[in-house]
Every structure is written in structure tokens, then in C-alpha cells.
Amino acid sequence: MTDFNSVYVVAGLLVVLSILASRVSARIGMPLLPLFLFIGMMAGEEGVLGIHFDDYSRAYVIGQLALAMILLDGGLQTRMSTFRVGLKPALSLATLGVFITSGLVGVVAMWVFDLSLLQGLLVGAIVGSTDAAAVFSMLNGQGIKLNERVGATLEIESGTNDPMAIFLTLILSQMLVGQVSGVFETVMLFVEQFGWGLAFGLGGGWCIGRLLKWLDLASGLYALLTMALGLTLFALTNMVNGSGFLAIYLMGLMVGNVRGQHIEHILPVHDGMAWLSLIALFLVLGMLVTPSQVLDYLWPSLLVSASLVLVARPIAVMLSLKPFFGFRWKELIFISWVGLRGAVPIVLAILPVISGVEESDIYFNVAFVVVLMSLIVQGMSLAPMARWMKVVVPPSASPSRRRTMGVLHENDYEMLMYHVDNRGVEKIPLRYLRFPSGTSLAAVFRDHEMIYPKGSTELEKHDLVCAIGRSGDVAALNRMFDGEARLKVARDFYGAFIIDGNAPMLELAQAYGLTLSAGEKDKLLGEFIARRVGGNPVVGDDVDWHGIHWVVHEVQGNQVLKVGLRLQ
Amino acid sequence: MKLDQLLPPERTLFDVQGGSKKRVLEFFSTFIAQNIPSLDDQEVFSRLIGRERLGSTGVGNGVAIPHARNPHCKSPLASFIRLADPIDFDAIDNEPVDLVFVLLVPEEAEDTHLTLLGQIAELLNDSENRSRLRHATSQRELHDTLTDLIQQQHQ
Numbered sequence: 001m002t003d004f005n006s007v008y009v010v011a012g013l014l015v016v017l018s019i020l021a022s023r024v025s026a027r028i029g030m031p032l033l034p035l036f037l038f039i040g041m042m043a044g045e046e047g048v049l050g051i052h053f054d055d056y057s058r059a060y061v062i063g064q065l066a067l068a069m070i071l072l073d074g075g076l077q078t079r080m081s082t083f084r085v086g087l088k089p090a091l092s093l094a095t096l097g098v099f100i101t102s103g104l105v106g107v108v109a110m111w112v113f114d115l116s117l118l119q120g121l122l123v124g125a126i127v128g129s130t131d132a133a134a135v136f137s138m139l140n141g142q143g144i145k146l147n148e149r150v151g152a153t154l155e156i157e158s159g160t161n162d163p164m165a166i167f168l169t170l171i172l173s174q175m176l177v178g179q180v181s182g183v184f185e186t187v188m189l190f191v192e193q194f195g196w197g198l199a200f201g202l203g204g205g206w207c208i209g210r211l212l213k214w215l216d217l218a219s220g221l222y223a224l225l226t227m228a229l230g231l232t233l234f235a236l237t238n239m240v241n242g243s244g245f246l247a248i249y250l251m252g253l254m255v256g257n258v259r260g261q262h263i264e265h266i267l268p269v270h271d272g273m274a275w276l277s278l279i280a281l282f283l284v285l286g287m288l289v290t291p292s293q294v295l296d297y298l299w300p301s302l303l304v305s306a307s308l309v310l311v312a313r314p315i316a317v318m319l320s321l322k323p324f325f326g327f328r329w330k331e332l333i334f335i336s337w338v339g340l341r342g343a344v345p346i347v348l349a350i351l352p353v354i355s356g357v358e359e360s361d362i363y364f365n366v367a368f369v370v371v372l373m374s375l376i377v378q379g380m381s382l383a384p385m386a387r388w389m390k391v392v393v394p395p396s397a398s399p400s401r402r403r404t405m406g407v408l409h410e411n412d413y414e415m416l417m418y419h420v421d422n423r424g425v426e427k428i429p430l431r432y433l434r435f436p437s438g439t440s441l442a443a444v445f446r447d448h449e450m451i452y453p454k455g456s457t458e459l460e461k462h463d464l465v466c467a468i469g470r471s472g473d474v475a476a477l478n479r480m481f482d483g484e485a486r487l488k489v490a491r492d493f494y495g496a497f498i499i500d501g502n503a504p505m506l507e508l509a510q511a512y513g514l515t516l517s518a519g520e521k522d523k524l525l526g527e528f529i530a531r532r533v534g535g536n537p538v539v540g541d542d543v544d545w546h547g548i549h550w551v552v553h554e555v556q557g558n559q560v561l562k563v564g565l566r567l568q
Numbered sequence: 569m570k571l572d573q574l575l576p577p578e579r580t581l582f583d584v585q586g587g588s589k590k591r592v593l594e595f596f597s598t599f600i601a602q603n604i605p606s607l608d609d610q611e612v613f614s615r616l617i618g619r620e621r622l623g624s625t626g627v628g629n630g631v632a633i634p635h636a637r638n639p640h641c642k643s644p645l646a647s648f649i650r651l652a653d654p655i656d657f658d659a660i661d662n663e664p665v666d667l668v669f670v671l672l673v674p675e676e677a678e679d680t681h682l683t684l685l686g687q688i689a690e691l692l693n694d695s696e697n698r699s700r701l702r703h704a705t706s707q708r709e710l711h712d713t714l715t716d717l718i719q720q721q722h723q
Contacts, residue, residue, distance in 0.1 A: 422661075422663075434662075479661060479662055480662070487628050487629065487660075487661055488693060488695075491627065491628065491689075491693055492693075495689075496627040496633070496689035496693065497623065497625060497627065497633075497685075497689070498623050498624075498660050499622050499623035500622060500623045503621075503622040503623060507618065507621070507622060508622055510618075510637075511615075511618065511619045511622060511636065511637065512637075512681070512682075513637060513675065513676075513681070525622075547679060547682055548682060562623070567682050567683075567685055567686030567689065
């Protein structure tokens with residue numbers, strides 16, 4: 001009995017330590033994931049606790065489970081509306097991009113470690129996939145918001161390229177132990193993996209999404225049911241030789257995009273589950289690694305790592321994006337730089353070990369160094385890089401807290417909390433404020449006390465107000481309580497003057513003395529700008545024309561609704 | 569071209585009764601046509617209102633910067649109006665407007681137009697500057713404050 005308890009104590013304390021460390025890391029801007037790895041290493045055989053853990057197959061099982069959970073959460077968090085600008089580039093990166101990255105890194109690894117071509121390519125495949133969760137947790141921590149085109153591309157890429165990297169690793173490992181031989185067999189395996197992955201993911205996801213919306217459960221059970229169904233789907237897909245990872249990611253996507261109140265019970269729990277999986281995964285990997293062995297491979301691994309970051313990824317990004325999509329150079333450079341490697345490569349590196357590939361030490365240790373370097377060097381330079389490459393947009397105003405009320409099944413009422421920071425609504429009796437119709441102010445909180453809002457009540461700065469409205473009213477309410485400071489930031493970014501997207505170019509030309517070509521004369525400003533930026537405009541896109549920066553301020557689908565005029 | 573040269577004391581207007589966006593622009597058009605005989609009040613008004621149709625020039629924080637080109641305008645000219653009571657201007661933050669900076673430029677001077685406009689926007693982007701303009705207690709003080717702020721901006 002005591003044996004079990006000591007395991008629980010150690011495991012519990014390690015997780016506690018990791019969670020507490022996240023506070024410290026947020027404060028000093030240090031990436032979290034290497035910290036978890038470090039704590040794992042400290043607990044491991046050459047660390048303070050000296051726990052001897054080298055059970056690769058158990059680590060692999062834990063790794064698979066954790067990855068599945070992380071991908072499920074990734075799918076749940078991805079909004080399908082971002083597909084408009086992100087899907088095609090992301091798919092190009094997830095397929096072509098992974099091939100190119102893996103191939104180039106493979107050749108370098110072959111040369112550095114004096115391996116066979118197949119062995120080299122295996123190294124490349126292992127480090128082929130990216131991790132956007134690491135990117136977004138870090139950017140959010142520093143209050144940075146990427147423009148939609150770049151953000152969506154990175155997010156969808158990282159969800160979809162794991163199955164590709166996993167497939168390549170699987171195939172190459174099997175080739176190395178001589179299980180797969182012919183080209184035909186390889187192609188069949190590819191078709192099986194992705195075919196079943198797609199079918200199970202989309203089909204299962206559709207059904208599960210419906211089921212969850214239809215069921216009336218205790219609020220805590222929705223997330224559990226999602227998790228259980230996800231795991232089942234993951235395992236079933238694997239059993240028929242499909243890609244379980246692709247299936248569970250797609251399932252998350254399908255479930256997360258069904259509107260309804262159940263989503264609100266699912267998301268926070270799965271966010272927590274993803275964190276737990278990440279922590280568990282990195283702790284285990286930290287314990288699994290033998291630091292002295294890593295040191296043996298350190299310098300060559302650093303070379304591989306540098307070739308990935310500085311050569312392979314940029315080339316892959318350029319070749320998969322530049323010819324097909326309207327990205328600017330700065331966006332391409334940024335996407336190249338943030339190809340962060342996360343948990344997947346280290347888990348994949350276990351695969352050769354347990355499938356009995358010779359000299360399997362190499363893979364695990366190289367992957368370890370590559371991931372660590374990527375997380376530290378690229379991770380820490382993310383925010384400055386984003387600003388430097390101008391892929392950042394000012395954060396939009398949002399309620400400080402938001403909860404649906406559970407009154408209606410469709411288009412439900414929500415409780416929206418705001419900190420008042422707008423001179424326009426301060427010191428004015430409430431009855432004179434123009435609330436959007438259909439909304440109401442439920443309560444005002446000041447100095448820890450609730451004030452019942454009456455027509456004569458006047459708001460003050462730093463009051464906390466609670467409004468009731470539907471999601472359609474949020475934009476108007478945001479504007480109403482929006483901070484003055486935020487307005488200034490927005491004006492610096494978009495320019496002071498905001499023009500309607502449906503302003504005729506001819507009238508605009510008259511107002512500002514612009515010369516138009518024949519084709520531009522009967523256009524509207526929104527169409528003109530949308531065409532100039534390549535058809536899929538996102539907020540923050542800008543065009544330099546006639547000495548003015550025309551900055552896209554608001555879009556709806558592919559339509560530009562508002563354009564800012566930034567004068568220099 | 570410096571901003572303060574476009575703005576003689578008589579074109580700084582203090583405690584004007586606003587009423588509405590249209591009334592303020594009408595008021596300005598009549599005023600400027602009297603001040604500069606070569607300008608036609610109807611034309612000034614229709615050009616200013618035409619620009620407003622493309623998107624309000626209310627830039628937020630109670631500031632509006634109506635502007636237009638005008639064929640009868642020989643060199644850029646500006647006018648600053650402080651309203652007695654804030655009026656609705658369809659500004660981007662929906663706040664009522666009480667500080668109105670109007671700019672008229674000749675048809676040919678495009679670059680000057682943009683530079684001046686940028687300077688005015690920058691001047692009124694600063695909350696300290698806006699507050700000083702709001703606290704001026706007389707027409708004379710308002711004009712002095714404004715020229716003072718413009719000169720500070722140039723340094």
C-alpha cells in the first residue's frame with residue numbers, strides 16, 4: 001500500500017510544482033514547456049529525486065493519450081470561421097510543408113550523424129510537425145493578437161500536420177525494421193491512415209456533436225462524455241489502421257463548432273485537461289531522458305536544430321505558401337520563425353525505440369535537443385518578432401466576463417461584465433445612455449457593493465457593470481464601455497479616420513484628389529482594398545496608396561466593412 | 569506649411585451653439601464665406617457633408633476633423649470650433665463631439681492636405697491636449713492654447 005502512496009505523492013507534487021512554476025514563467029516571460037521538461041529531468045535518474053524511469057513503452061502509451069487530449073482540445077478551440085483565410089495555406093503547410101521540412105532536415109541529419117538516407121529521413125519526420133498551442137499560450141500571456149490570416153494558418157497547421165508527421169515516422173520506422181517494402185504498400189497505408197482518419201473524425205464528430213447538443217446532462221458530465229467518446233473514437237480509428245490523431249482533432253472541430261450551451265461546460269474542462277496532458281507529457285519525457293546521453297549528441301543535434309529553424313522551415317514555408325496564397329513577405333518570415341516544435345517530436349522519437357530500430361538512442365536525443373532549442377530560442381523571441389514583422393493587430397475590446405444564462409436553446413441571453421473606462425458614459429444618468437435595444441443593465445458594482453441601477457444612477461470609472469444581452473449586442477456594448485486607452489491604440493494603428501467600405505471610389509478620389517484607373521472608377525472602397533490585398537482580407541491588412549496607409553478595420557467574410565486612413 | 573499659420577485668432581470660435589452635425593457644418597460654411605469672400609458657402613457645405621457621407625470624421629474622444637478640398641481656396645485654411653454643448657457626430661466611439669477642427673485645402677495641394685490632416689489628428693490624439701482645450705475659459709485663451717500646442721508639436 002505504501003508503495004502506491006509514495007507514487008501518488010511524487011506525481012502529485014510534480015504536477016503541483018509545474019503548475020506553480022507557470023506563474024513564475026508568466027512573470028519572467030520564460031517559456032513554460034521547457035520548464036516542465038526541466039522539472040521532469042530534476043525528478044529523473046540524474047536529478048535530485050533520482051527516479052529511475054526508462055520504460056519507453058509506458059511513456060509511449062502516456063504520450064499517445066496526452067497527445068490525443070491535446071489535439072481534441074485544439075480542435076474544440078478552433079473556430080471554423082477561421083477556415084476562410086487559414087484552411088488552404090494550413091493544409092499546404094501540413095502536407096507539402098511537412099514533406100519538405102522533413103526531407104531537408106533528414107539530409108542534414110544524415111550528413112551530420114553519418115546515417116543512411118532512411119535513418120536520416122526518420123530524424124526529419126520525427127521533428128516535422130509544429131505546435132501552435134505553445135505559440136498561442138505564449139502570445140496570449142503577453143497580450144499579443146496576431147492578424148487572422150497568420151493566426152489561423154498557424155493554428156490549423158499545427159492541428160493538421162501531426163497526422164502527417166506521425167504517418168511519416170511510422171512508415172520510416174517500419175521500413176527500417178523491414179516490415180514495409182513496396183511503394184504500393186506505402187501508398188495503401190497512406191490512404192488507409194488518412195481515409196479512415198477523415199471518415200471517423202468527420203462522421204463521428206458530426207454524430208457526437210449532435211448527441212451532446214441533444215442530451216440534457218448535469219453540467220459536469222458534458223466534458224467527461226466528450227472525452228470518453230473522443231478516446232473511443234481515437235482508439236477505434238487506430239484499430240482499423242486509420243490515423244486516430246486526425247480523427248480526434250476533426251471530432252473536436254466538429255463538436256466545438258456546434259453552437260449551444262453545452263459548449264460552455266466542455267471548453268474550460270478540456271482546456272484544463274490539455275494543460276494536465278501537457279504537464280504530464282513533459283514531466284514523463286523529462287524523466288525518460290538521460291541528460292548525460294543528451295550531452296553526447298549535443299553539438300550535432302544543435303546543428304540539426306539550426307538547420308531546421310534557419311533553412312528547412314523557411315524553405316518549406318516559402319515553397320508551400322508563396323506560389324499559391326497572397327501572403328506578404330513579413331507574414332511569411334513570421335510563419336517561418338514560429339514553426340515551434342512541441343510535444344509531438346519527443347513522443348514520436350519513442351516510436352523507433354519500441355519498434356526495435358537500431359541505434360534508436362539517436363532519435364530520442366536529437367528530438368529532445370531540437371524541441372528544447374525551438375521552445376527556448378523561438379519561443380522567447382515570439383513577441384518581439386510578431387511586432388517586428390507587423391503581424392499584430394490591436395486587441396479588440398471584449399467583456400471581462402461572459403456567461404450564457406441558459407434561458408434559450410438558440411441565441412441565448414448572456415451575462416456580460418465590463419469594467420467602466422469610458423468618459424462618454426461616466427457621470428451621466430443611465431436614462432440618457434443609449435443601450436442597444438434588447439439589452440439591459442442588471443447591476444452595477446462599486447467598492448465591493450452592488451448598486452441597483454436606476455434611471456438616475458451615474459456610472460463612475462472602475463465601476464463593474466453587468467449587462468444582459470445576446471451575442472449580437474456585444475459589439476455595441478463593447479464600444480459603450482470600451483477603454484479610452486484602447487481607442488488611442490486603435491487610432492495609432494488604423495489611423496484617425498475610418499471610411500465605410502461601401503464608399504464609392506469616385507467620391508473618395510474627389511475628396512482626397514486621388515487618380516483612378518478606368519477599372520477603379522465604378523468600384524467601392526471595400527472591393528478595391530479587398531482586391532489589393534489578394535481577395536481574402538483580414539483586419540490589419542494595409543495598402544500603401546497615394547501616400548496614405550489604407551488599413552482594413554473591419555471585415556465580414558471576404559467583405560471589407562471599414563477602412564482606416566493612416567496618414568504619415 | 570505650418571498649422572498655426574492657417575489659423576488666425578478670428579477663426580478660433582469659442583462656445584458655439586451646435587445643435588446637430590449638419591447645423592455645425594452649415595454654421596462654419598456661412599462663417600467662412602463671410603470671412604473669405606472668394607468662397608461660396610453652399611459649395612463649402614456640400615463638400616464637407618459629401619466627405620462625411622464616406623464615413624464620419626468624428627475620430628473619437630469628442631473630436632471631429634471635417635475636411636474637404638475646395639477649388640476656390642487659394643491656400644489651406646483651418647478653423648477651430650469649441651461647441652458649448654457636445655453634439656452627436658456619428659463618431660467611431662459614438663461619443664458626442666465638442667471639439668471641431670475644420671480644414672479646407674486647395675484642389676491641387678494633395679500632399680499638403682494629408683500632412684496637415686495628419687498633424688491635426690495627432691495633435692488631438694493626446695488626451696492632455698484635449699483637456700487643455702476644453703478648459704480654456706475665453707476665446708483668446710482658447711486660441712493661445714491652440715497655437716501653443718501646435719508650436720509644442722513642432723519641437
